[in-house]
Amino acid sequence: MSTADLGLPVDVPSTALFTDRYELTMLQAALRSGAAHRRSVFETFTRRLPEGRRYGVVAGTGRVLDAVENFRFDGAVLDFLARESVVDDPTLEWLAGYRFTGDIWGYPEGEVYFPGSPVLRVEGSFAEAVVLETVILSILNHDSAIAAAASRMAVAAGDRPLMDMGARRTHELAAVAASRAAYIGGFRSSSNLAAGFRYGLPTIGTSAHAFTLVHDTERDAFTAQVESLGRGTTLLVDTYDVATAVRTAVEVAGPELGSVRIDSGDLLLLAHRVRQQLDDLGARQTKIVVTSDLDEYAIASLASAPVDAYGVGTALVTGSGNPTCSMVYKLVARAASDAPDAPLVPVAKKAVGGKTSVGGRKWAARRLDEEGVAEAEVIGTGEIPPELRDRLLQVPLVHKGEITGREPLAAARDRHVQSRALLPLSATQLSQGDPVLPVETR
Structure with a gap:
């Protein structure tokens, strides 16, 4: 190896x-x-x-x-x-x-x-x-802390998938190990390509707010993403006004739009509003993904919300407040x-x-x-x-x-x-x- x-x-x-x-x-x-x-x-x-x-x-x-x-x-x-x-x-x-x-x-x-x-x-x-003391302890203490946090988050999420998005919140090598440990604890995918390469983990990711901001209009950004990645992509809808973005997203991608992502604001309230809006626009199969500094408690608080998946970053890679065992x-x-x-x-x-x-x-x-x-x-x-x-x-x-x-x-x-x-x-x-x-x- x-x-x-x-x-x-x-x-x-x-x-x-x-x-x-x-x-x-x-x-x-x-x-x-x-x-x-x-x-x-x-x-x-x-x-x-x-x-x-x-x-x-x-x-x-x-x-x-x-x-x-x-x-x-x-x-x-x-x-x-x-x-x-x-x-x-x-x-x-x-x-x-x-x-x-x-x-x-x-x-x-x-x-x-x-x-x-x-x-x-x-x-x-x-x-x-x-x-062998230090190398064994450094690995087990880090990875077990991440896996324990991931397990708690998986329990809180129930059947809804969890995605690791913590690579930018920790050391670059720790991020790869964290993705592996999170997968053991119940996460389904990672944004980290090195983790996908080394451990065969499913990887995910579409665009950040910078992609929307670099275009002249939000519609231009959504159109470019859909034309590039297909209608099943996930569009980020909280760069400006969420309701306007959701409407534009469905107009651009049609009811076949895969998902929308909400990364800020009152996630519980926004999830309900966006679900209702998507349904009214005929995009009943479009999923809602939420991110924004989630931990197991925030995930549990969204149990009754119409959320389909969670993306977790900082709380995951820091062991949700307990970075060592x-x-x-x-x-x-x-x-x-x-x-x-x-x-x-x-x-x-x-x-x-x-x-x-x-x-x-x-x-x-x-x-x-x-x-x-x-x-x-x-x-x-x-x-x-x-x-x-x-x-x-x-x-x-x-x-x-x-x-x-x-x-x-x-x-x-x-x-x-x-x-x-x-x-x-x-x-x-x-x-x-x-x-x-x-x-x-x-």
């Missing part, structure tokens, strides 16, 4: 420098002490969901697998590390041959999660696992010695201030009640109870360094719909509340 497929600048040959310096300085010291080669288990989890959220959504797993596969220290990267005196020569020599050879398990992409859920588990030597990557177990068959010993940070973690390699399962509705997230380090063995959440993603967990993006999207459907109905409430499932530890 090329760097372009990862959404990287063409002059970045690998993902190896998507890391923090202290990971490499830890590596150097661990190589010197001998601890670098100890078998270790790292887990990614969050201690809490964003305020008021009922569930989280795992997204970015596919991008993590790509990043792990492309985590290589080539000549240019090694020269940089040497020039900046980041690590010593023995460490540079070790990095030159780096390739992850361990195992990775995790919640499949699109699955929901809760506080403490071990959404990703990385097993290998301390050296090869510790350097606050996931962490913690060492939870290590071998008792350097011996290949040494048993694993649970380890965990013990500190004041709520930043403690639970040691031991964990399994996770979701228990259902008699009606098939999820009632608890069960996490344990010991033997798995027989009644939960068919409800385990973690799946193999990497085995001995080989990627095993790749899947079509549509599979993650479908999985999220199915996973969310098993949650209690209160999961879909937009009001403030606690996580919809309790987390039990065994």
Whole structure:
């Protein structure tokens, strides 16, 4: 896979420098002490969901697998590390041959999660696992935040399609990742052509206000667009007077006009007025698309309006106020010695201030009640109870360094719909509340 497929600048040959310096300085010291080669288990989890959220959504797993596969220290990267005196020569020599050879398990992409859920588990030597911390967290924290916001918006929208229009509201590479995550969360299309190219997402887009303004009249603009794109196009009707624009749009395109877009004003009131006007003009099949700084609350407020689709920008790509999931990557177990068959010993940070973690390699399962509705997230380090063995959440993603967990993006999207459907109905409430499932530890 090329760097372009990862959404990287063409002059970045690998993902190896998507890391923090202290990971490499830890590596150097661990190589010197001998601890670098100890078998270790790292887990990614969050201690809490964003305020008021009922569930989280795992997204970015596919991008993590790509990043792990492309985590290589080539000549240019090694020269940089040497020039900046980041690590010593023995460490540079070790990095030159780096390739992850361990195992990775995790919640499949699109699955929901809760506080403490071990959404990703990385097993290998301390050296090869510790350097992956930042790249894994940067992907999962960003993509899962976007997917969770998208999921809430999809719930609010119901059967009405959602379109990602956030590319101009975030970093250019983040915009591509956001489009992918939004698709997993329930969006149907994106305005971002790079996302369409890299991930096969359906793309949408017609014109902005500048197109209308550059023409002498609104009629001239509509005529040019219809002649170029056909009667099924979407005409933007709020550059000047909405009612006049709608009338002109139907006169130019006829009742076959595909859609009109409203991007400002009182959307609830305008949607009703425009629907009535379109019907009176005989354009009963013409759809109404609304944009203008929408979030899940604004979308929910338009549930009774005659709106056919929503375009969402800023709120989507910023996680609707929660741009990160606050996931962490913690060492939870290590071998008792350097011996290949040494048993694993649970380890965990013990500190004041709520930043403690639970040691031991964990399994996770979701228990259902008699009606098939999820009632608890069960996490344990010991033997798995027989009644939960068919409800385990973690799946193999990497085995001995080989990627095993790749899947079509549509599979993650479908999985999220199915996973969310098993949650209690209160999961879909937009009001403030606690996580919809309790987390039990065994």
